[in-house]
Amino acid sequence: MTTKSKVYITTSTSISCAGNTNKELFSNICLGKTGIKNNKNYSHDSNPAIGTISSDLSFDENLINQCKIILENSDLSNFENTLLIVGSSVGGMVNTENSYFKDNHYKNVNVSKHNIQSIINNIQEEFKFYDNISFSTACTSSANAIGYGYEVLKKGIYDNVLILGVDSICHTTVGGFMALGVLSNEVCKPFDNNRDGMNVSEAIACLLLQTKKTKNCVEVCGVGYSSDAFHMTQPHPDGSKNAMQKALNCAKIDTSDINYINAHGTGTMANDTSEANAIESLFSTKTKVSSTKSITGHTLGAAGAIEAIISTMIIQNQTIPTSTNLIDIENKNINLSLETSKEDINYVMSNSFAFGGNNCSLVFGRVK
Amino acid sequence: MNINLEILEASFIYDKNDIKELNTKELVPKMVTRRRLTKSAKIAIYLSSQINSKNERIVYGNAYGELKSTQSILSSINAKEQISPTVFQNSVYNTAVSYLSMLEGNTSEIMTVSSGDITSLNILKAGAIKALDGDEIVLIVTEALNIDHIEDMNKCIDYLEVGVALKVKVSQKEKTMNIDSTNNQKYPPSVVHMLNIAKSYDKVKENIIEITL
Numbered sequence: 001m002t003t004k005s006k007v008y009i010t011t012s013t014s015i016s017c018a019g020n021t022n023k024e025l026f027s028n029i030c031l032g033k034t035g036i037k038n039n040k041n042y043s044h045d046s047n048p049a050i051g052t053i054s055s056d057l058s059f060d061e062n063l064i065n066q067c068k069i070i071l072e073n074s075d076l077s078n079f080e081n082t083l084l085i086v087g088s089s090v091g092g093m094v095n096t097e098n099s100y101f102k103d104n105h106y107k108n109v110n111v112s113k114h115n116i117q118s119i120i121n122n123i124q125e126e127f128k129f130y131d132n133i134s135f136s137t138a139c140t141s142s143a144n145a146i147g148y149g150y151e152v153l154k155k156g157i158y159d160n161v162l163i164l165g166v167d168s169i170c171h172t173t174v175g176g177f178m179a180l181g182v183l184s185n186e187v188c189k190p191f192d193n194n195r196d197g198m199n200v201s202e203a204i205a206c207l208l209l210q211t212k213k214t215k216n217c218v219e220v221c222g223v224g225y226s227s228d229a230f231h232m233t234q235p236h237p238d239g240s241k242n243a244m245q246k247a248l249n250c251a252k253i254d255t256s257d258i259n260y261i262n263a264h265g266t267g268t269m270a271n272d273t274s275e276a277n278a279i280e281s282l283f284s285t286k287t288k289v290s291s292t293k294s295i296t297g298h299t300l301g302a303a304g305a306i307e308a309i310i311s312t313m314i315i316q317n318q319t320i321p322t323s324t325n326l327i328d329i330e331n332k333n334i335n336l337s338l339e340t341s342k343e344d345i346n347y348v349m350s351n352s353f354a355f356g357g358n359n360c361s362l363v364f365g366r367v368k
Numbered sequence: 369m370n371i372n373l374e375i376l377e378a379s380f381i382y383d384k385n386d387i388k389e390l391n392t393k394e395l396v397p398k399m400v401t402r403r404r405l406t407k408s409a410k411i412a413i414y415l416s417s418q419i420n421s422k423n424e425r426i427v428y429g430n431a432y433g434e435l436k437s438t439q440s441i442l443s444s445i446n447a448k449e450q451i452s453p454t455v456f457q458n459s460v461y462n463t464a465v466s467y468l469s470m471l472e473g474n475t476s477e478i479m480t481v482s483s484g485d486i487t488s489l490n491i492l493k494a495g496a497i498k499a500l501d502g503d504e505i506v507l508i509v510t511e512a513l514n515i516d517h518i519e520d521m522n523k524c525i526d527y528l529e530v531g532v533a534l535k536v537k538v539s540q541k542e543k544t545m546n547i548d549s550t551n552n553q554k555y556p557p558s559v560v561h562m563l564n565i566a567k568s569y570d571k572v573k574e575n576i577i578e579i580t581l
Binding site: 104231 | 369404431432433438441442444445446448450451452453456457458459460461462463465466467469470472473474475476477478479480481482483484485490493494497498500517520521581
C-alpha cells in the first residue's frame, strides 16, 4: 500500500538501574557509570551481577508514573485516541512467583496478573486507550512493538501510539539465564575477548510515536524484521544481517548513511561474535558501534524500547557514547566507539535479537 | 478504519485434554528436534501443514505462554534445583512459532502477540495491517493449558488444547461472514475469534471478513 505519514518520537521516558530519568540514563551511559550490581536475592549458590530499579515506588506504580510523565510532556490531554503497544518477555511472572513460592500451590495465582496482558490490565485501571496490543518475542518484544507502531502510523491507521517496553526482574529469568551459563558475576564486557556473559536487568521504557513533528523530536525512519530459522538460542549472522538490510531498505538509505549502531551487544560469546560478523559484512569502519548494556544491563523485553530512547538521545545530543568495559576488542574490523565523542549524527541503527532467532533492527533519524 | 480479509485457508484442532493426532513423527522426522518441541509447537507445526504454508510472514499468538515450561521452571526454583536449559529456552511466548520457522526454514518476519482474552482478535488486527503490504499472511493461535494442577487456576475452560491457523490476504470485496466472539463451548477466550472463523470457513465459497481497527 502507499504509505503517507512520517513517524516521530515526540517524547519518551524511562526508569532502569541506569537512571530514574532519561537524563540520568544518558549521562551515565556517556560517563560509563553502570547500574549493575551483584545480587544474591535470586540465587542460593551464586552472586550474579544484575540490574534492578532503585525507587520508593513499586514496579506497577512506576509503570503508571511513566505513563503520566508521557502525558505531561506531550500535546495529548488523554490517551483516548492512542494505541497502546506493550512489549514484554515475562509480563507479570513476578506475581505468579510470589504466590507460588509462598503457598507451594497455584490456587491463589491470579491469572490476570500472570501473563503479558497483565501489564495492560494494570495501566487500564488508570488510563483509557483507543485500543491495545502486546507483543512477546523475548528480547525483541519492545523493538517489535516500535516496529509495529511505526507501521500503523505510516499506514495512517492511528494518530498516536504509546510504546511500553516493560520487564521486571524475576527468579525465572535470572535462574534461566544462569542455567544457560550466560550470566556474568561482573559488569558485562560486550565485544571484548574476555567477556563472560550478560547482566539480566529490569526497566520500563515509554515512547510516544506521532505523525506530527514537535520540537526536538526524532524520526523513526525504518524497521527490518527477520528470523534466523536456525536455533532456539544460538544466533546466525545471516538473520541479523537480513534484519539490518531490511531496516535500511525500509528507511531508503545506505549503510554509509548510518553514523552509529547501538548494538544488541549482550556480552555473551555467541551474540557478540555473530553480531560483530554481521555488522562487519554490511558496514564500513566509518560507522561507529557500541553496546550500552554494560550500563543498563540486558533489560530483555524492554531492551528495544530503552535502546530506542538511547538512540533518540544520541541524535538529540549529537553524541556517540563510549563502550564501557571494552578493553581487548575481539573483532577489530568494526569501529567500536572507545570514548564518548561529539559527532555529526544523521542516522542511528538499533539492533535487538532474541530467542528463537527473532531479529528486529530499527533506524532513527535527525529531523532537520 | 476497516480492512477486509479473504480467508484463503483455515484449519483448527482441539481436545478437552490432549490433542493426539498431530502427525508429529512425519512432520518432524529428526528425533532430536521432535523431543524438544513443546505441545504448542507441535500444534503450530501441524496446523501449518494443513494450510499449505509457503514461508509467508506469520502472526502467531497465545495468551498464557508456555505454561508447562513455566511450571517446570517454578518447581525447579522452589526446590532449589538447577533449571533445565532446554525448558528455559522453551519458556518464551514465541517458542512454538520459532520451532516452526526452524523446521520450515522460514526467515520471514514472525510476530508473537499475547493479548489475554483478545489474543486471536489482535492477531486478526495485526494480520490485517501487515496484509496491507499485499502479501499473504499466516495467522496462528494456540493454547496448551493441560498442565498439572490446572484445575487450581481454571474453572471455566473445557477445551485445554486448541489451535487455529488461517491464511489471509487483503480483499476489496464485501464481507461474507461475521467475526463471532461467542464462546458457548468453553474454549479459551484467547482463541475464539479465530476459531469461529475457521469453523465457519467453507472452501467452496468466498470467505471474507471485515476487521475493524
